[in-house]
Amino acid sequence: MRRKSIVTGLLTALTVVIALIWVFPVYWMFNSSLLPNSVLQSTTPTFLPIGGSLDNFTAALADGTFFTALGVSLTVTLSTVAAVLIIAFLGALAISRFKFKGRKSFILALLLIQMLPAEGMFIAQYKMMSSVGLLNNLIGMTLLYTAAVVPFTVWMLRGFVAGVPAELEEAAMVDGLSRTQAFLKITFPLLAPGLVASGVYAFLQAWNEFTVALVIMTENQMKTLPLWLRGFVQASATRETDWGMVMAASMLVAVPVIIFFLIVQGKMSSGLVSGAVKG
Known part of the structure; x- marks a missing residue:
């Protein structure tokens, strides 16, 4: 028992150290x-924001472009998540139940598509969006993001759908429910954690995407938050980089993601565990 306690204590200490290493970059950005x-710029690092202020945040928000970029990112990201969940859910049902x-x-094509480098499709994507007049357009950006995220999301949701026995629906139909009612009342609630986990994946992919947006969104008023943040670094390139302002801008980009995770963390954890059980 004593030996087991020592091992448990060492593993706990190691876990705490790893967690601190993982959290430190986020704290350093905030600090x-x-x-x-x-x-x-001092050679002596400052680990506590003693005497700090919100001046960097005020400067980052001074020109008002943050809220424009935030609106673009939220619109594209939420639209992508909604479209991805609908399409991927129906696709996962099709390949798991029929x-x-x-x-x-x-199914094999879904895996092969993930192996294609995104950079290799930039020219084709640009020409396609240009030919249909969807450059600098929220709909065009949403379509590209949806197409990029759907294959892996279908594969992810397939595991959740396969983990729910079809016999549950059949038993509900024996009790008098129609197939649609049996699915909505029995199967769908069991798939909710999987939908949340898949939605989180789609959200992160769309929110953090940079390269496709850089090619498609060329007008200032249509820039997403990653492009807005890049503009800060570029603006500082002609002079001494104001890292305080850059870090403040990075925090502004990260805050919506943190809020989103706080809202869905419970369902996301259960969804990830459920998807690992059977698929």
Whole structure:
């Protein structure tokens, strides 16, 4: 028992150390966002924001472009999440519940698509969006993000759907429910954690995406938050970089994601565990 307690204590200490290492960059970003540039450029690091202020945040928000970029990112991201969940959910149901010709080839194609480098499709995507007048357009950006995220999301949701026995629906139908009622009342609630986990994946992919937006969104008023943040670094390139302002801008980009995770963390954890059990 004593030996087991020692091992448990060592593993706990190791876990705490790993957690601190993982959290430190986030804390350092927050700490730096409150300090003036003169302090950040000092050879002696400052680990506590003593004497800090919100001046960097005020400067980052001064030109008002943050809220425009926030609106663009939220619109594209939420639209992408909604479209991805609907399409991927129906696709996962099809390949998990029905037998049809070409099913195995379709599943294999989902995996092969993920191997294609995104950079190799930039020219084709640009020409396609340009030909249909969807450059600098929220609908065009949403379509590209949806197409990029759907294959993996279908594969992810397939595991959740396969983990719910079809016999549950059949038993409900024996009790008098129609197939649609049995699905909505029995199967769908069991798939909710999987939908949340898949939605989180789609949200992060769309929110953090940079390269496609850089190619498609060229007008200032249509820039997403990653492009807005890049503009801060570029604006600082002609002079001494104001790292305090850059860190404050990074915090502003990260805050919506933190809020989103706080809202869905419970369902996301159960969803990830459920998806790992059977698929």
